[in-house]
Amino acid sequence: MKEKRETVVSIVMGSDSDLPVMKEATSILEEFHVPHELFLTSAHRSPERTSLFADEAARRGVKVIIVGAGMAAHLAGVIASQTPLPVIGVPVDSSSLQGLDALLSTVQMPGGIPVATMAIGKAGAKNAALMAVRILALEDEGLRRKLDVYIRKMADNIEKKQQKL
Numbered sequence: 001m002k003e004k005r006e007t008v009v010s011i012v013m014g015s016d017s018d019l020p021v022m023k024e025a026t027s028i029l030e031e032f033h034v035p036h037e038l039f040l041t042s043a044h045r046s047p048e049r050t051s052l053f054a055d056e057a058a059r060r061g062v063k064v065i066i067v068g069a070g071m072a073a074h075l076a077g078v079i080a081s082q083t084p085l086p087v088i089g090v091p092v093d094s095s096s097l098q099g100l101d102a103l104l105s106t107v108q109m110p111g112g113i114p115v116a117t118m119a120i121g122k123a124g125a126k127n128a129a130l131m132a133v134r135i136l137a138l139e140d141e142g143l144r145r146k147l148d149v150y151i152r153k154m155a156d157n158i159e160k161k162q163q164k165l
Helices: 016-031 047-057 075-080 100-107 122-137 141-164
Strands: 009-013 036-040 064-070 087-092
Touching (some): 009 016, 009 047, 009 122, 016 036, 016 087, 016 122, 047 075, 064 075, 064 122, 075 087, 075 100, 087 100, 087 122
Parallel strands (some): 009 036, 009 064, 064 087
């Protein structure tokens, strides 16, 4: 496991094929200058690696974990069962079921194992990063100001589009 002391958000993927989707999360975190890392592990193919990651994340300074996985997407739940950190799940559309299987696997957590589940695919990855920023902004006034600017910019873009209609 490659350690970065400043990392506050960890983006975890069940497969390297999830990277095109999860890059949406990295783009948002980079825009907000939130230190983050990418980590590859599998609930099914590398369960010991997954447990080690979950066990060590808080000690390494990670504050929020974003987990992208497709198919039988148990990764977010497995990590959430082994850490006190907030876990945000992103169902990846990597199967013939177009992500519905991953959505149901991610959202159907038993009581006591909370996973905040986003939309399927790239929009979900983007929103996962924005949710992480909102969580971090609760204790970071500078980040809160950047978030306010981001939200205001989205509203301004709608006004500009309205004027072009």
